[in-house]
Amino acid sequence: MTKTGNNEIYSTEEKALCLSGKGVTKVFGSGDKKCIAVNNVNFKFHEGEFVSIVGESGSGKTTLSKILLGLLNPTDGEIFFKGEPRDISSIKKRKEYWKGTQAIFQDPFSSFNIFNKIDTVLLDCLKMRGVKRSDKQEQVRLMTEACNFVNLKFAELTNKYPFELSGGQMQRLMIARIFLLKPKILIADEPTSMIDACSRATILDMLLKLREEIGMTIIFITHDIGLAYYISDSVYIMEHGKIVESGLADEVILNPKAAYTKRLINDVPKIHEAWDLDTV
């Protein structure tokens, strides 16, 4: 059993900037169907930081994560990578960017190509890392290591298709992928959404271990404010595409300023404090 709590006083002052954004906006559609998914958002993520983005369903978390990944172009605003404006205009630059920035997607069931065996997913990662295709032994060794890390048995996974796994297993496979790729930035979009509360700890555990081993920046997206509080250094609260509050986890959760944050915290059932059912 590992201790995963994180109670040292965290400070971002001496850390280098990793990803930051200024006035990032994303508008879908136009006219009547116009939907401002992300609205003039500013953020600063530092190297090695564990950041949570918290918000209700539809608040634009996934959209923001796709922008951070470079899978969507923001309508407005700019993203900075290590302080410089991020340039991912050409395919080559994008590939270079994705070598250091990886993601775990929200829905594990749609994250895998159901026509490819699971081995392909892991072999692709090895190829990205530059392991030679001919070196079968090394390949198997690395894949086994990655599977062990996420509590999966490689022997049981080979020759299986993604739909033969449970949601939890798929999400762990995603983490195995990250383990192989060792990116500098990980964007995890609700990696515990498909997992019951009881196995959630295992996944969080793995993420924290990864951060320790690789020293990566983790951007953790969730709707569970308790989870965000527990695991992250700093928290961004998102409501209808806007960031309504941000700061160190302790400050934001224990002394919420924004009404929305207060409501979010108030709506979650608690153990030591009474759960106020009347204010809905």
Added chain:
Amino acid sequence: MTNTIKQIFHSPKFVVGFCIMAFILLSMIIYPLVNPGNPLEMIGLGSFQKPGTYVSLYDSIDSSSTIFKLPDAENNRISQKLKDEDRIAIMNWLIDYGVSESDINLSDTNSLLDLWWKNYDSSILVEGMTKAKRNYYMRLNKSLESAKRTEEYVVSHTDKELNELETVRTIENTDYVNIQDVANVKRLPLGTDNFGRDVLKELVSACGTSLRIGLIAGAIATLIGLTFGLLAGYVGGIVDDIIMFITNIFTVIPSFVLLLLISYSIGQDQRGASTIALVIGFTSWVWTARAVRAQVISLRKRDHVNLSKLSGHSLIRIIITDILPYIASYVVMAFILQISTAILAEAQLSMLGLGPKTTEVPTLGLMMNWSMLYAAHLNGSWWAYFPVLLTIALISFSLNLMNTGLDQVFNPTLRD
């Protein structure tokens, strides 16, 4: 994969469609082996010869005969001559002549004929009867008399040198030849068409040509539609705009009009079956392209495509491994429908006289066209067009059935 195929063959609709198609294909392969020869050979000198077995009269004279005394031979001979309408005509004559209606029994051939022989006289002028009608009764009487006749026929041969007739043989009304002994017997299950060609043989060959046209046209349409749809849907942006522009142009002009214009401009001489197939293919890809594009647009947002991008895969590889397999079942279904529509399109074109050149190969459409031109439907020669219609219907029915069967397997919302 094998599981999917198993599932497909569990769908009753697909299985029925598949069986019909397999039957059509099998008969296309087997029939030419049993009955080889050029399907467009004009074997008959008449037009629209009835279906049935034709026995060479010439050869049967030479064949050894034997004698049967069959009790109903005479009756058969008469009733072969005496059609239902003739009976009614006889009745009408008799009534007009003055025989009371209650004495006439239409179904009893003997009593009817007795009355006729007793009363008919060509010299009697029945009041209000046209000349044509009178002639008809005379002809009818003559033919009935010939059937009644019991004397033998004498077949003779002209001796050129002596310039006289030399009797070869006399034929009694009890003489029979075994059909096996006759050298030339022609079975024409579906008769002949206006040019005296074996309709069944023609039909089998036409079926093959039409399916080939369907296959080529379907393949071309699917290929173009798929490529355009994939590019437009996945690449998006300006590529999408250009492709959608072309697609919209093709949508606005009805593809059949386009088909007519192109076929017409090619000219009769250049129009082989494959040219027609090409033309049909090039004008019917539009909806495949639109449908594929729509599917790809929704697929492209899926996370497995994003994952593939993050893994540094190239555009081509993403399209081939992450998009194509997901729409493969859909494309197969579209392909099947394209075949069916192409066969129908060929039929329509040919009906309008814009089909393939008429001298080379028969197609289902051409057969329809010929029987229309020679008014088969007006003179009651159903065998020249009805089997063709049935075949077209069966092919398109079986293809559509397979398509819905596949749809049920691949589209979970339709599964019950």
Added chain:
Amino acid sequence: MTTPMLEVKGLSTKYVTRFKENVYAVDNVSLSLEEGQSLGIAGESGCGKSTLALSLMGYYFPPLHYMKGDIIVDGKNISGLAPDEVRRSILGNEIAYIPQSAMNALNPTQKIINFIEDVIHAHNPDMSKMEIYQLAAERFETLGLSADVLKMHSVELSGGMKQRTVIAVSTILSPKVLIADEPSSALDVTSQKMVIKMFRELMDKGFIKSMIFITHELPLLYNVTDRIMVMYAGRIVESGTAEEMVFDPVHPYSKGLMNSIIVPESGVRDNKLTAIPGTPPNLKKPPSGCRFAARCRLATDECRKSEPKVQHFGSNRNYRCRLTEAQLREEHSND
């Protein structure tokens, strides 16, 4: 002592798969539910919570099969009844059941009132449409739902509204027991809160006499239910009052579960979040002995060989482990 609303003794059920394999998803479960009580069932995904809910109704149809045990609803044993009989006389008016994805399974072509008519007509075919409407409208108003909802189709309702409507529809006959399987897991926190509030109201106003609430969200169970049972691989491993179970679990598995509770409260970040290593056993071939042994820190060869007995202590605490309460507490305090 009054008769319990629901009493279950040694219930075992299994699934028979297409390949004729047996999945022993509920094994020897006993429980008792008094009037006015609510019971929570917690456990990992795949441990058999939904199967238990189905089995409790006595309504078996393939692939689920009854093996043994008694189900007594308000003094009446229903375990031997034929499925038809159960549907006619038990479901809806004695036991109401809200399946895991009920709100997504509503027929979109039907109005809400049609569902209510179906439920009522199954037990009371003579009731007229007017009477049903009046009854439903009154009930909906009491529960804080507008009577207009009755005239709507399910697609017109938002997620939280749909779930609350489903609950109101299923309890329209004021059943003795309500079994709700993950009623709030697919909802956001605000809608979840409204659903919970509705359960409270149903209970307070006497529309339901007792309730079984299935979820893997422990903080929720703690706030909603009186007693909590922890299930592992088809068996109940520990039960007790909500308070006791959350703050003083004894079974190593429940202990592990309670350690995974995460709430936004000060001090949580100092807690140890422990992950139970390994994965649950395959229920087609459950291991002999204690089913948790493979993942248990305290397991010995003895555990793997022989089945642990259920042990009791306190007022009504039960757990299934070879070790005594004192030994277990000792081990937990060593961490």
